[in-house]
Amino acid sequence: MTAGRFEVERYVSPTGIHSDTYTDPEVFRLEMERVFESGWVYVGHESEVPEKGDYRTTFMGRQPVIFARGDDGEVRLLLNRCRHRGATVCQDQAGNSTFFRCHYHGWTYKNTGELAGVTLPDGYAACGFDVKTLALVAAPRCDRYRGFVFGSLSPAVEPLEEYLGPAATYIDRFVDSGSGLGVRVRRGVPHRYRFRANWKLQMENTVDGYHPGFTHRSFFDMMADQTGKKANPYFKRGESPIRSKALRNGHAALDFGAGRSAEEFGDTFYERVRNAPGAAAILEEFESELGAEVARKELNRVIATGLNVAIFPNLGLIQSQIRVTRPVSVDETEVTLYPTELIGADPRVNYLRRRAQEVFFGPAGMGGPDDVEMFRRCQVGLAAGAVGWTVLARGYDTAIEEGDGSEGDFAAENAQRAQYRQWRRLMDAGPGDGR
Amino acid sequence: MTAVLTAPDAELLAAWTERASRLLATESLLLDSRRYEEWIELFEEDALYWIPLDGSSTEGGESLNIAFEGPARLRQRVARLRSGIAHAQEPPSSTVHCYSSVLVEDLSQETATVRSALLVVHCRFGEQLLVAARCEHRLVARDGRVRIGRKRVDLADVDQAQNDLSFVL
Numbered sequence: 358m359t360a361g362r363f364e365v366e367r368y369v370s371p372t373g374i375h376s377d378t379y380t381d382p383e384v385f386r387l388e389m390e391r392v393f394e395s396g397w398v399y400v401g402h403e404s405e406v407p408e409k410g411d412y413r414t415t416f417m418g419r420q421p422v423i424f425a426r427g428d429d430g431e432v433r434l435l436l437n438r439c440r441h442r443g444a445t446v447c448q449d450q451a452g453n454s455t456f457f458r459c460h461y462h463g464w465t466y467k468n469t470g471e472l473a474g475v476t477l478p479d480g481y482a483a484c485g486f487d488v489k490t491l492a493l494v495a496a497p498r499c500d501r502y503r504g505f506v507f508g509s510l511s512p513a514v515e516p517l518e519e520y521l522g523p524a525a526t527y528i529d530r531f532v533d534s535g536s537g538l539g540v541r542v543r544r545g546v547p548h549r550y551r552f553r554a555n556w557k558l559q560m561e562n563t564v565d566g567y568h569p570g571f572t573h574r575s576f577f578d579m580m581a582d583q584t585g586k587k588a589n590p591y592f593k594r595g596e597s598p599i600r601s602k603a604l605r606n607g608h609a610a611l612d613f614g615a616g617r618s619a620e621e622f623g624d625t626f627y628e629r630v631r632n633a634p635g636a637a638a639i640l641e642e643f644e645s646e647l648g649a650e651v652a653r654k655e656l657n658r659v660i661a662t663g664l665n666v667a668i669f670p671n672l673g674l675i676q677s678q679i680r681v682t683r684p685v686s687v688d689e690t691e692v693t694l695y696p697t698e699l700i701g702a703d704p705r706v707n708y709l710r711r712r713a714q715e716v717f718f719g720p721a722g723m724g725g726p727d728d729v730e731m732f733r734r735c736q737v738g739l740a741a742g743a744v745g746w747t748v749l750a751r752g753y754d755t756a757i758e759e760g761d762g763s764e765g766d767f768a769a770e771n772a773q774r775a776q777y778r779q780w781r782r783l784m785d786a787g788p789g790d791g792r
Numbered sequence: 793m794t795a796v797l798t799a800p801d802a803e804l805l806a807a808w809t810e811r812a813s814r815l816l817a818t819e820s821l822l823l824d825s826r827r828y829e830e831w832i833e834l835f836e837e838d839a840l841y842w843i844p845l846d847g848s849s850t851e852g853g854e855s856l857n858i859a860f861e862g863p864a865r866l867r868q869r870v871a872r873l874r875s876g877i878a879h880a881q882e883p884p885s886s887t888v889h890c891y892s893s894v895l896v897e898d899l900s901q902e903t904a905t906v907r908s909a910l911l912v913v914h915c916r917f918g919e920q921l922l923v924a925a926r927c928e929h930r931l932v933a934r935d936g937r938v939r940i941g942r943k944r945v946d947l948a949d950v951d952q953a954q955n956d957l958s959f960v961l
Contacts, residue, residue, distance in 0.1 A: 450951060545855050546845035551953035575877045579868050632865040634840055635853055691953045696856045711856050720954035721843060721859040723872055726880035729956065 363387055365781045371758070372750035374777060376739040379555040385687035392670050392783050393418030395511040397520050399672035399681060400424050400434055402695070403504040404541035405451070410468050413451040416683055417496065417508055423447045423457065424506065427469035434496035434508040435470045446493065457493065466493050503532045504539070505672070505679075523762065524608035527666045531674045534662040535699035535706070542679065543707075548694035548719035552729045554736035556671075556684035559692055560776060562728055563673040563680060564609040564665050566601055567751065567768035572731055576717065576724045584628050599767035601752070606669060607779025609772035613663030626660035626676075626713050627653050633712035639705045659699060660709045667772070669779050677710045678718065688736055694718055694725075749773055801899075808896045808931075811938045812906040815931065819940075820889040823960055828870040831960070835863050836932055840942045843961060847946055858947070858957060866960075873959065880956045886915040887959065891927065903941070904931050910945065912961055921955055924948040 368378040378384055398417050401424040405413050412425040414437060421437035423446075437445045439459035446457040446466060456473060458465045463476035470493035475481075481488050498509040500517040502525060507517055518525065532539050562568065570577070581587050602610045630636045643652040661676035673680030679695040696714050698707040717724035739747075752769025765771040815834070822831040835841070843858035852860050861869065872878045890911045898905040905928060912923040930942040945961050947954070 543856065546951050548845070548856065548858070549951075549953040551955065572879065575872045575875045575879075578875065578877075579872050582871070583868065632862070632868065634860060634862050693953075708853055711853075712860070715857055715860055716865075719856075719858055721957040723869065723878075723958065726956045726958040727878065730880040730882075 363784055365785045368784075369777045369781050370746065371755075371774070372753050373746040373748055375746055376742050376744065379557060379736065379739045380687060380742065382687045385555075385684070387784060388780075389418040389684070391786050392780065393684065394420060395509065395514070395786070396670070396783055397498075397507045397509050397514055397517060398670065399668060400499075400506050400508045402542045402679060402697075403432060403501060403506055405544075405695075406432060408453060410453040410455055411451075412447065412454065412468070414447055414449065417510055418684070420510065421445060422496065422508070423493075425468055425470075428455065428467065429469055431469070432499065432501070432506055433470060434499050434506075435493040436496070438494070439464055440472070440491035440493065441475075470495055503528050504541075520606055521608070521668070522605040524604045524606070524610070524666070524668055527604075527608075527610050527612075527664065528668075528674070531662055531664060531666065534664075535659040536702040538700040538702075540677075540697040541700055542695045543698050543711075547696065548678075548714070548722075548725075549691065550720045550725070550729060551685075551689065551691045552732050553688050554690060554732035555688060555739075556682050556690040557776075557780075558732040558735050559682045559690060559728075560667060560670060561773045562732070563667040563675065564601070564611050564772040565770075566597075566599055566611045566665075567770065568728075568731070572727050573724050575727070579723065580628060583632070584625075597767040601765045601767060601769040601772050603758075603763045603765075603771040603775035605762060607776045607782075608669055609667050609775050611665040611767065611772070625653070625657050626709075627656045629716050630660065630709050630712040633716065636709060636712050639709060642705070656706070656709065659702065659706050660713050667776070669776055676713065676717075678714055690732075749777070804899050804901070805896065808899055808904045809894075811931065811933065812894060812896050812904065812929070815929070815938055815940070816891040816894065816906070816908065820891060823889050824887050826884060828873065828960065832863055832866050832870065835866070835940045835943075837863060839863060839940055840944075841866055841960075842942065842944045843957070844944065844946060845950055847950065858950075858954070859961075869958075869960070878958065880958045885956075885959050888913045889961075902933055904933075905929070906931060910961070914955075914959070916956075923957070923961060925961065 368375045394417060400415060401413055406424060406426040409426055409428050409430060412423050415422050415424055423435040423437050425435055426432050437447050439446050441459065441462055441464050444459050444461045446459045455468055456465050465474045467473045472489060472491050475488045478488060496508040496510050497512040498514055500507055502517060502521060505528060600612045602612050631640060643656060664674060666674040671682045677697050679697060681693045683691045685691055696711055698710060716722065719725060749770050752765035752771050757763040763771045819831065819834060839862060841859060841861045842852050844852055845857055846855035849855045873881055891908045893909040895907045896904055897907060908927045910925045910927040914921040914923060925948060926946045928944040929940055932939050932941045
């Protein structure tokens with residue numbers, strides 16, 4: 358990379374990505390500045406900090422952040438850095454606290470970020486330095502949509518609703534899919550995994566309808582053995598009603614169709630959970646209470662949504678989970694899968710939602726680790742920089758790619774191309790982007 | 793534990809200590825030689841193989857888990873690992889399961905709880921990855937055989953990002 362303008366066209370073409378985009382540490386550094394530390398990023402769900410004083414620590418790009426609800430009831434994104442000498446003021450992953458205290462020299466902040474007290478304050482008189490003004494720095498933008506809290510470290514971003522655009526309707530579908538009373542993140546330790554590959558491989562994969570029939574064939578074979586039916590909703594081109602939707606601003610979705618269940622596609626969450634401890638008994642109870650047909654249809658609808666949604670750059674909504682991708686370095690990524698439960702639903706339904714997440718996802722799931730292995734293989738393979746460009750062309754048609762949205766078949770790569778159009782826009786922002 | 797054991801207790805403890813030692817060593821051997829089908833035979837038909845995310849959980853269903861499986865699901869897991877297309881384990885990891893600090897507790901004639909420290913060395917692409925955990929086996933002695941009623945593996949770093957755990961701990 359040369360000094361001056363970042364030449365986006367050297368990294369992203371309409372139908373391919375250059376391998377340097379995944380392997381060059383300088384590209385990663387710029388992504389952190391221009392994508393993760395300037396644009397909107399997803400931070401957390403309001404239900405994770407329901408009470409005053411609740412907090413969870415996280416990152417916006419490389420920057421450590423406390424996602425905190427202050428005693429005034431407001432949710433803030435406070436940079437986790439003492440204004441004095443820079444130490445973190447909050448050490449735990451989550452908790453509840455009235456104060457955040459730096460244990461290096463004892464400076465103490467309220468959970469609203471305001472500086473509550475400085476030790477030995479008399480020593481600052483002569484330099485004319487008003488330490489009382491040194492609150493924890495809050496992300497200049499923090500807004501939410503249906504409980505999903507986003508932040509930006511740049512004050513200059515567009516309003517959140519404008520940024521989300523038509524993708525907001527997919528968040529609505531995720532939230533409204535079950536009981537109608539919404540979803541909340543269940544307290545406790547989520548699924549979390551790491552891999553030695555670039556973060557964008559996870560971003561692409563979240564809305565990749567091309568890969569399941571291949572990467573996850575072992576899982577679908579396993580389900581076919583269990584049920585005696587061929588269970589692969591992705592494999593046959595032209596027969597799948599799943600559509601790949603590219604939305605404005607780099608958001609995208611694999612859409613099973615509003616109001617449709619996975620059952621008609623031969624893959625049922627009802628069957629996926631059956632062999633989990635306690636699940637078969639619950640399924641039988643529901644069948645005897647509602648009748649077999651109604652029970653199956655309803656359970657397929659409420660155990661998980663038939664949606665894969667990717668909100669650029671770091672949020673995924675898949676089945677019943679909230680997926681958050683955290684870039685660590687150019688070839689290291691950490692991903693967290695927060696399980697959601699349906700508010701007000703029968704506890705047995707939420708029991709089955711957890712079982713559906715466990716069978717496929719997480720470090721020991723029978724699907725997710727195979728994706729992670731593909732990311733690893735991509736990172737190793739992309740080191741063959743001599744090859745240059747990848748092919749991201751399936752379903753490419755200039756007529757439909759232009760404009761704000763496009764729709765392709767289940768295995769079209771229009772979703773990924775849309776992600777990279779947004780990447781280009783942000784990376785092309787040029788030096789001095791106002792921060 | 794400091795109380796002086798009466799003779800029958802001492803006999804029971806000696807018997808269970810021997811059983812526990814044999815069982816853990818057998819498990820370790822079967823897993824490390826990937827004799828998974830024989831390993832599953834060590835479990836009771838209503839048994840649980842459990843890697844919790846919530847260390848305070850006592851039965852698992854109310855929390856999300858890393859693994860929460862009975863023999864039916866374990867058989868599926870093993871069949872998938874054998875398929876040749878379970879990519880995260882292709883080629884399969886080479887493992888060494890080391891049980892140590894074994895305590896045999898809560899004894900009756902038929903049941904005992906075995907608490908141990910577990911280190912799994914997981915070799916992959918020239919690296920040796922470590923999985924460190926506390927382990928609890930609930931054992932059942934019946935018809936001259938000792939079987940596992942429940943195996944619970946509490947990862948030491950359960951609140952941190954994990955590497956692939958799609959093989960068997």
